[in-house]
Amino acid sequence: MVELTSKFGRVVKEHLKNQYVIWLTTVDSNLAPQPRPVWFVWEDDSFLIFSQATAHKVKHITQNPKVALHFNTDETGDKHVIVFIGEAAIDINSPPAHKIQAYFKKYKDGITSLDMTPEEFSREYSTAIKIKPTEVRGWE
Numbered sequence: 001m002v003e004l005t006s007k008f009g010r011v012v013k014e015h016l017k018n019q020y021v022i023w024l025t026t027v028d029s030n031l032a033p034q035p036r037p038v039w040f041v042w043e044d045d046s047f048l049i050f051s052q053a054t055a056h057k058v059k060h061i062t063q064n065p066k067v068a069l070h071f072n073t074d075e076t077g078d079k080h081v082i083v084f085i086g087e088a089a090i091d092i093n094s095p096p097a098h099k100i101q102a103y104f105k106k107y108k109d110g111i112t113s114l115d116m117t118p119e120e121f122s123r124e125y126s127t128a129i130k131i132k133p134t135e136v137r138g139w140e
Contacts, residue, residue: 008138015080015082020106020110021037021072022047022069022070023038023070024036024049026064027064027067028056029063038051039106041102043100045132046130048103048128048129049128049129050097050103050122050127052126052127058129061088061089061129065087065088066088067131069131069133070082080139081138082136084133085133085136086132086135090128090129092128094128096119096126097128098119098122
């Protein structure tokens with residue numbers, strides 16, 4: 001479980017609540033890291049991400065569930081470095097994205113910008129990935 005009550009933990013909690021994108025790094029069959037930006041929500045002490053079923057990240061996770069996630073940083077704006085290490089799994093029992101209130105509320109405009117209805121998005125991004133962090137590190 002990620003500790004969210006310390007000074008650093010409160011910074012992490014704020015990012016989990018307000019960031020639109022997080023970078024997910026999986027490992028391919030050649031053991032090469034493969035980072036990519038993804039949409040996410042934080043629920044039940046885990047990240048929930050939706051993916052196309054045929055995306056490489058899904059295959060990577062089924063072969064090696066160890067992943068890392070991090071938020072963007074920059075020199076003039078957000079200087080907080082937050083890195084999570086965790087275990088990912090395909091969640092076959094997850095409701096579709098548009099049925100998860102927090103996810104739909106957060107990404108409603110993004111889904112619209114993809115020229116998709118919520119139901120179309122859920123059909124296209126039908127694979128739920130749940131990531132349970134085992135470690136968080138960084139600095140504020």
